[in-house]
Amino acid sequence: MSFTLESFASECQRILKADPGRAGREKVSDLVQEALKDEKFITAYVNDNTPDRQVIYEDAELGFCVCAHVNREAREANPHDHGSSWAIYGQAWGETEMSDWEVLEAAAEGKPGKVRRGQMYTLKPGMAHIYHEGDVHSPKRTAATGLLRIEGKNTAKMKRYPYKAV
Numbered sequence: 001m002s003f004t005l006e007s008f009a010s011e012c013q014r015i016l017k018a019d020p021g022r023a024g025r026e027k028v029s030d031l032v033q034e035a036l037k038d039e040k041f042i043t044a045y046v047n048d049n050t051p052d053r054q055v056i057y058e059d060a061e062l063g064f065c066v067c068a069h070v071n072r073e074a075r076e077a078n079p080h081d082h083g084s085s086w087a088i089y090g091q092a093w094g095e096t097e098m099s100d101w102e103v104l105e106a107a108a109e110g111k112p113g114k115v116r117r118g119q120m121y122t123l124k125p126g127m128a129h130i131y132h133e134g135d136v137h138s139p140k141r142t143a144a145t146g147l148l149r150i151e152g153k154n155t156a157k158m159k160r161y162p163y164k165a166v
């Protein structure tokens with residue numbers, strides 16, 4: 001299947017309009033995995049000129065965003081969730097060593113949440129993973145990575161609380 005940003009985004013919109021819940025996100029995740037196989041589509045958005053984070057499409061009606069990411073330096077992110085949003089990480093190239101974290105104490109204003117590291121797994125090219133609201137995770141990379149990532153809502157516009165590993 002070959003995609004354009006327009007066809008990909010309109011298919012996401014069709015799916016999420018019919019079911020914004022977990023089943024709909026599973027379908028979007030499947031669609032992301034299909035899109036990751038489309039080299040022409042991926043190369044058009046996830047390339048040498050792509051910054052750390054670029055919103056390439058924001059849906060005016062539903063609010064979901066399609067983001068392109070190229071992360072160039074080795075880094076381990078802090079454990080985080082996406083506030084009131086879900087996200088789907090699609091690995092275009094490189095590898096992400098992901099950790100899931102168990103929330104021991106919820107985060108609140110002025111008080112970081114407490115989390116304990118759980119499962120660790122590697123996102124390899126072609127794989128997609130869904131993080132629902134409140135799912136705490138931390139991506140680590142030892143070399144450059146490229147991602148196609150969907151956010152339920154634009155996370156740049158929302159308040160998020162930090163978590164502390166214990």
Ligand SMILES: [Fe+2]
Binds near residue numbers: 080081082087137
């Ligand atoms: Fe994340």
